Amino acid sequence: MTALDFKGRAARAMHDPQLSAALLRVKSHFVTGRNMAAARFADFETLRDRAAAIRRRSIARMPDLLERFEASAEAAGAKVHWAADAAEARSIALGILKAAGAKTALKSKSMVTEEIELNAYLEAAGIQPIETDLGEYIVQLRGEKPSHIIAPAIHLSKQDVADTFRSHHTDLDPERDLSQRNTLVREARVKLRAAFLSADAGITGANMLVAETGSIVLVSNEGNIDLTATAPRLHVALVGIEKVVETWDEAGTILRVLARSATGQDMSSYVTCLTGVAGEGETGPKESHIILLDNGRSAVRDTDRREILACIRCGACLNHCPVYASIGGHAYGSIYPGPMGSVLSPAIDGLKAHADLPNASTLCGRCEEVCPVRIPLPKLLRHWREDGFARHLPPRGERVGLGLWSWMAGRPLAYGLSQRLARLGLRTLAWMQGGRVRRLPVVKGFTATRTIAPPKGGSFQARWKGPR
Amino acid sequence: MSSRAAILARLRAQASAGPSAAAQPPYRPTPVDDLGARLLERAKTVLATGEAVASLADIPAAVARYLASHELAAEAAVAADLAGLSWAASGICVLDAPSRRSVPASVAFAPAAIAETGSLMLTSREAPWANLLADTHFAVVRRGDILPSLEEAVGRIGGNRLPRSLHVVTGPSRTGDIEQTLELGAHGAVRLHIFVAP
Amino acid sequence: MSASPTAALFVTCLVDLMRPEVGFAAARLIERAGFQVVVPRQGCCGQPNYNAGDREGARKLARAAIAALEPFDIIVVPSGSCGGMLAKHYPELFEASDPWAQRAIAVAGRVQELTQFLAAHPLPETGKLPAGRVAYHDSCSSLREMRVHDEPRALLAAHTDAELCKLREAETCCGFGGLFCVKYPDISAHMARDKCDAIVESGAEMVVSGDLGCLLNIEGTLDKRGSAIRVRHIAEVLAGDA
Ligand code: SF4
Numbered sequence: 026m027t028a029l030d031f032k033g034r035a036a037r038a039m040h041d042p043q044l045s046a047a048l049l050r051v052k053s054h055f056v057t058g059r060n061m062a063a064a065r066f067a068d069f070e071t072l073r074d075r076a077a078a079i080r081r082r083s084i085a086r087m088p089d090l091l092e093r094f095e096a097s098a099e100a101a102g103a104k105v106h107w108a109a110d111a112a113e114a115r116s117i118a119l120g121i122l123k124a125a126g127a128k129t130a131l132k133s134k135s136m137v138t139e140e141i142e143l144n145a146y147l148e149a150a151g152i153q154p155i156e157t158d159l160g161e162y163i164v165q166l167r168g169e170k171p172s173h174i175i176a177p178a179i180h181l182s183k184q185d186v187a188d189t190f191r192s193h194h195t196d197l198d199p200e201r202d203l204s205q206r207n208t209l210v211r212e213a214r215v216k217l218r219a220a221f222l223s224a225d226a227g228i229t230g231a232n233m234l235v236a237e238t239g240s241i242v243l244v245s246n247e248g249n250i251d252l253t254a255t256a257p258r259l260h261v262a263l264v265g266i267e268k269v270v271e272t273w274d275e276a277g278t279i280l281r282v283l284a285r286s287a288t289g290q291d292m293s294s295y296v297t298c299l300t301g302v303a304g305e306g307e308t309g310p311k312e313s314h315i316i317l318l319d320n321g322r323s324a325v326r327d328t329d330r331r332e333i334l335a336c337i338r339c340g341a342c343l344n345h346c347p348v349y350a351s352i353g354g355h356a357y358g359s360i361y362p363g364p365m366g367s368v369l370s371p372a373i374d375g376l377k378a379h380a381d382l383p384n385a386s387t388l389c390g391r392c393e394e395v396c397p398v399r400i401p402l403p404k405l406l407r408h409w410r411e412d413g414f415a416r417h418l419p420p421r422g423e424r425v426g427l428g429l430w431s432w433m434a435g436r437p438l439a440y441g442l443s444q445r446l447a448r449l450g451l452r453t454l455a456w457m458q459g460g461r462v463r464r465l466p467v468v469k470g471f472t473a474t475r476t477i478a479p480p481k482g483g484s485f486q487a488r489w490k491g492p493r
Numbered sequence: 494m495s496s497r498a499a500i501l502a503r504l505r506a507q508a509s510a511g512p513s514a515a516a517q518p519p520y521r522p523t524p525v526d527d528l529g530a531r532l533l534e535r536a537k538t539v540l541a542t543g544e545a546v547a548s549l550a551d552i553p554a555a556v557a558r559y560l561a562s563h564e565l566a567a568e569a570a571v572a573a574d575l576a577g578l579s580w581a582a583s584g585i586c587v588l589d590a591p592s593r594r595s596v597p598a599s600v601a602f603a604p605a606a607i608a609e610t611g612s613l614m615l616t617s618r619e620a621p622w623a624n625l626l627a628d629t630h631f632a633v634v635r636r637g638d639i640l641p642s643l644e645e646a647v648g649r650i651g652g653n654r655l656p657r658s659l660h661v662v663t664g665p666s667r668t669g670d671i672e673q674t675l676e677l678g679a680h681g682a683v684r685l686h687i688f689v690a691p
Numbered sequence: 692m693s694a695s696p697t698a699a700l701f702v703t704c705l706v707d708l709m710r711p712e713v714g715f716a717a718a719r720l721i722e723r724a725g726f727q728v729v730v731p732r733q734g735c736c737g738q739p740n741y742n743a744g745d746r747e748g749a750r751k752l753a754r755a756a757i758a759a760l761e762p763f764d765i766i767v768v769p770s771g772s773c774g775g776m777l778a779k780h781y782p783e784l785f786e787a788s789d790p791w792a793q794r795a796i797a798v799a800g801r802v803q804e805l806t807q808f809l810a811a812h813p814l815p816e817t818g819k820l821p822a823g824r825v826a827y828h829d830s831c832s833s834l835r836e837m838r839v840h841d842e843p844r845a846l847l848a849a850h851t852d853a854e855l856c857k858l859r860e861a862e863t864c865c866g867f868g869g870l871f872c873v874k875y876p877d878i879s880a881h882m883a884r885d886k887c888d889a890i891v892e893s894g895a896e897m898v899v900s901g902d903l904g905c906l907l908n909i910e911g912t913l914d915k916r917g918s919a920i921r922v923r924h925i926a927e928v929l930a931g932d933a
Contacts, residue, residue, distance in 0.1 A: 047672075047673075050672065050673040051673070054669070054673040055673075067523075072520065075517040075518075075520065078514040078515065078517050079514075079517050081513075081514045082513050082514040082515070082516065082517075085513040085514065086513055087504050088501050088504040088505050091500075091501070091504075092501065101654075101655070107495070107496045107497035107500055108496055109496040109499060109500065113496060157680070158670070159668045159670040159671070159679055160668075160670035163670070163671075176669065176670060176673070177670070178670050178671070179673065181671075182672060183671055183672050186671055206671045206672065206674055206676050207676050209671055210668060210671065210676045210678065210679055211678075213679075214678065214679060214680060217680065218595055218626075218680075221680075222593055222594075238651070238655055240655060246666070246667050246668060246669070246679070247666050247667065247668050247679035247680045247681065248624070248625055248662075248666040248679065248680040248681025248682075249679070249680045251621060251624075251625050251658070251660050251681065252625050252680060252681075254658065255617070255621065255625070255658055256593065266500065273644055273647050273648075274517075274519035274520075274644055275517065277519070277520060277642065277643050277644040278517065278519070278520050280643065281520065288669070290539075290663075291535075291538075291539075291610055291663075292610040292612060292643075292661070292663045293663070294539070294662065294663050294664050294665070294666060294667055294681075295660065295661070295662055295663075295666070295681065296612075296643070296659075296660075296661035296663075297658065297659070297660055297661075298647070298655070298658065298659040298660075298661070299657065299658050300655040300656070300657060300658075300659075301655075301657055302657060303617055303657040303658075304657065306618070307617040307618055307656060307657050308617045308618075308620040308621065308622075308657075308658070309617045309657040309658055310657075317500075319496070319500050323500055323503045323504050323507075324503075326504065326507055327503075327507045
């Protein structure tokens with residue numbers, strides 16, 4: 026089977042009734058939750074303004090903050106590594122795990138480890154990664170990828186999860202009742218508890234790096250991150266270089282907008298702050314590594330799309346996006362879907378790999394309206410389109426058409442003539458097709474699900490005779 | 494050139510990365526008179542429960558009442574600094590402290606709490622297992638350890654050196670990963686009960 | 692010559708081509724609001740090129756539009772989308788050093804979406820026009836670029852007997868998106884289907900909006916389904932042409 030392109034994946038997704046049902050839940054749960062949480066907070070808009078300024082300030086001061094973070098983290102006993110790309114990050118991570126003799130590694134949900142495809146790499150090297158976030162665990166058992174940045178298994182039903190557990194947890198009674206959600210959650214809890222207490226290493230991402238203390242901050246609702254980063258003897262964090270902020274005061278403001286925008290909570294159930302290594306009498310690993318990943322981030326900082334680096338991965342732009350709601354996460358063909366993914370993915374993998382993503386949007390602006398750090402996503406998508414246009418990526422027909430239009434539509438004679446021809450064409454088609462246009466040539470897609478009433482009479486400007 | 498040097502050099506060469514936005518004033522919640530009441534009120538909104546107790550001595554009986562009302566066994570792991578309370582008199586069987594071991598219930602001090610969000614702050618100094626490895630977590634917090642905000646709690650606990658881990662726990666562990674429907678007790682405590690003690 | 696003030700009407704190329712009657716309705720409304728209407732020679736505002744990443748092409752069209760519109764103090768546009776292009780995107784279209792940048796900013800500041808204009812310059816009282824059960828569709832650019840929300844509703848309440856139906860997901864895009872609907876017809880159709888489902892559920896007899904793009908999308912989709920729901924531009928409704 027050849028891989029489908031974006032349009033093919035989107036079409037398949039839109040014909041999947043179960044996915045449609047799941048995507049309806051995104052709208053009803055996440056969208057309502059976010060709006061209620063924003064309304065409960067006295068002045069959420071001001072908080073967003075501050076969060077937006079904090080993230081922009083951090084991006085502007087990135088090199089200084091990263092160096093400060095490194096110095097503070099190392100003073101607290103962690104080791105900081107720098108990786109230019111995915112391959113370097115993977116090999117640093119593997120080197121650390123091998124040196125420590127790790128055979129199993131717990132993982133908490135981390136988009137960066139998905140981005141660098143760490144799991145497959147570790148498995149090939151004989152190290153078993155165990156995803157501990159329930160959604161990621163389910164997706165890992167199924168050999169799939171997450172379909173949402175904060176809700177990886179959103180595309181699956183309870184029945185899918187039950188079937189997955191039945192086929193993988195083969196040591197349990199095959200006849201057991203798995204019809205209830207809480208039974209499924211319990212079963213995963215028991216399975217993973219054993220792993221928590223025996224694994225050699227824990228691998229996490231990070232939501233923020235706090236430069237002043239060299240701390241990393243993570244959020245979860247399950248508590249799996251706390252166990253992943255605390256129970257094993259070795260901890261490795263993989264973090265994008267853009268995640269740095271300077272102070273705890275800044276981190277606090279970001280946490281307040283993050284939970285509200287992501288799940289509609291005032292605060293995530295678990296906020297985990299890790300600084301250095303465990304000292305005398307403390308619980309936790311004596312060895313801790315932080316791998317700072319670039320992978321296209323520093324390059325995008327030098328373009329008019331740099332504001333995407335302010336993203337705090339709350340997922341609100343996905344939840345409010347009508348295109349995401351139609352096609353789901355997998356159709357994007359990128360680990361980061363939705364509006365933020367359509368801006369970030371081309372920065373990571375190159376525009377050619379994701380040429381459709383910046384274009385597959387109506388630029389309706391709902392993402393920007395809810396983004397807690399006020400990233401102008403439609404504008405950034407448009408900048409990618411400009412980049413693509415300059416590199417002749419759109420099909421020839423589109424480029425020629427646009428060129429013709431910009432030449433013609435500013436010249437009264439040519440414009441008037443084009444209007445006359447178009448009207449004639451539409452009326453002729455309508456006459457042939459029973460009063461309305463039912464099949465347009467060339468742009469057939471438009472009339473696949475629509476008809477067009479042909480224009481009556483001459484154009485407005487041809488008929489306008491001045492004020493009566 | 495190392496990746497570190499290359500990344501930093503590239504970032505530094507980018508004069509276009511824009512002027513730095515002004516530093517933002519820290520956010521602080523509106524002050525409240527009774528931080529303990531605020532903590533409990535906020536904790537309830539995230540499906541935790543809690544009560545104020547007149548003295549630590551009241552806790553064993555309260556734990557016994559809670560376990561009985563939830564039809565749970567009258568047993569709990571009790572942290573060393575609370576072991577001196579009269580547990581046996583309240584019919585509670587004291588289990589070993591949950592060091593890397595799952596237990597049905599645990600009772601332990603939380604070194605700090607956050608009124609704004611109804612959160613507890615646990616740290617690696619006391620071991621966070623009381624929450625992470627117990628089904629039911631009874632957290633005891635002294636009034637003087639309740640801070641208005643997360644930032645102030647980090648400041649209080651950190652002093653001049655932060656513990657290796659801080660765990661800010663807001664309500665019982667939960668997940669919405671199956672059909673977007675809330676289920677409690679994914680990995681951490683399934684039930685969380687807070688005692689505000691003098 | 693009358694002493695009444697003048698307003699320029701930028702009809703938009705879509706109205707010019709597809710629904711001239713919307714342009715005439717808008718012109719009558721502006722006149723009734725006490726203004727003399729001038730229609731400067733015009734083509735396209737450049738939005739299709741702009742949104743396709745063809746900034747140079749968009750600038751070409753923008754220069755023509757700016758030259759045509761800059762003599763006027765008030766520029767009325769019966770479209771949130773083209774209005775948004777003129778008012779919000781023109782100021783960002785040219786490099787700051789380009790002399791056109793200042794001219795673009797000057798024009799942008801005088802642009803008003805039709806219902807904004809009518810809210811600021813009330814129409815004389817007439818009887819209530821019949822409208823029936825109406826679902827109002829906010830176009831994304833009206834709502835988020837021009838910040839229009841209450842104006843069309845207030846106008847409908849003042850001048851018609853419209854009974855507004857609650858539209859589920861009223862703030863969700865209908866899927867038109869200019870070139871989007873020809874480049875990604877399947878996704879566009881899916882979004883249009885959701886929008887039309889919501890319209891049908893609302894029990895409306897007529898869908899009204901301020902943007903012709905949305906209206907052609909919605910009308911075409913409803914017609915294909917055999918729905919009898921009428922689809923009208925707000926200008927037509929207020930001018931009594933609906
Ligand atoms: S772009 Fe904004 S809304 Fe989207 S995930 Fe990032 S922070 Fe959230």
